Amino acid sequence: MTTGVRRRMGVEERRQQLIGVALELFSHRSPDHVSIDEIAAAAGISRPLVYHYFPGKQSLYEAALRRAADELAGRFVEPREGPLGARLLRVMTRFFDFVDEHGHGFFALMRGGPAVGSSTANAMIDEVRQAAYEQILSHLSIQSPPPRLELVVRSWVSLAESTALLWLDGRRIPRGDLELQLVHDFAALAAVSAAYDDEMARILLPVLTDEPPGGPFGDLVTRLTALAATLPAPVTASVTASLPSPRTA
Numbered sequence: 422m423t424t425g426v427r428r429r430m431g432v433e434e435r436r437q438q439l440i441g442v443a444l445e446l447f448s449h450r451s452p453d454h455v456s457i458d459e460i461a462a463a464a465g466i467s468r469p470l471v472y473h474y475f476p477g478k479q480s481l482y483e484a485a486l487r488r489a490a491d492e493l494a495g496r497f498v499e500p501r502e503g504p505l506g507a508r509l510l511r512v513m514t515r516f517f518d519f520v521d522e523h524g525h526g527f528f529a530l531m532r533g534g535p536a537v538g539s540s541t542a543n544a545m546i547d548e549v550r551q552a553a554y555e556q557i558l559s560h561l562s563i564q565s566p567p568p569r570l571e572l573v574v575r576s577w578v579s580l581a582e583s584t585a586l587l588w589l590d591g592r593r594i595p596r597g598d599l600e601l602q603l604v605h606d607f608a609a610l611a612a613v614s615a616a617y618d619d620e621m622a623r624i625l626l627p628v629l630t631d632e633p634p635g636g637p638f639g640d641l642v643t644r645l646t647a648l649a650a651t652l653p654a655p656v657t658a659s660v661t662a663s664l665p666s667p668r669t670a
């Protein structure tokens with residue numbers, strides 16, 4: 422963040438600087454508590470000059486949200502190489518990098534602030550969710566998802582968002598644990614849906630076939646098997662029989 426140094430900038434360069442300054446301030450405090458005067462001071466310009474580039478705080482706020490939304494959507498982009506579990510874990514690591522770096526800004530983007538009630542801001546939030554949804558489908562090589570798969574993926578995207586927002590309130594659970602748990606959550610949601618629907622089973626089984634025992638999905642099976650071993654014998658047999666098996670090769 423720049424402080425107190427004035428220099429000539431082109432119109433677009435100055436606009437981008439102000440957006441960056443606003444995002445930095447929003448990362449540490451709620452946008453409701455950040456004034457135009459603070460943004461101007463941090464950018465090294467006068468308050469009237471801020472209004473020369475943005476008609477008001479809401480327009481600057483929405484421009485900052487636009488940049489944040491684009492960056493957040495980009496965190497879900499991952500090469501379609503290797504086992505799905507490892508890919509999802511890398512996505513969750515980048516997702517939580519963003520949450521960790523932006524803090525209040527992430528909360529403002531997803532939940533509240535002076536402009537979030539506007540149709541523009543709501544549309545940005547929906548774009549992030551849709552981008553995440555489409556990226557997950559691409560990793561499953563699915564273009565027209567059946568209803569149960571759409572439900573699983575959209576539910577998981579919502580779960581990741583809610584988990585991150587709750588984690589920001591004190592960061593009481595280790596970040597790495599939550600990243601892995603969310604990958605496990607995806608596998609669990611998909612597995613439960615596959616237990617109810619043959620089409621979902623046909624989608625899920627090839628994915629599990631490509632999973633190594635030491636990967637995130639294999640880790641989930643290991644954890645569930647250990648948990649099942651603590652249950653009464655009839656329940657253990659039932660749970661163990663229902664667990665998917667990653668490839669052993």
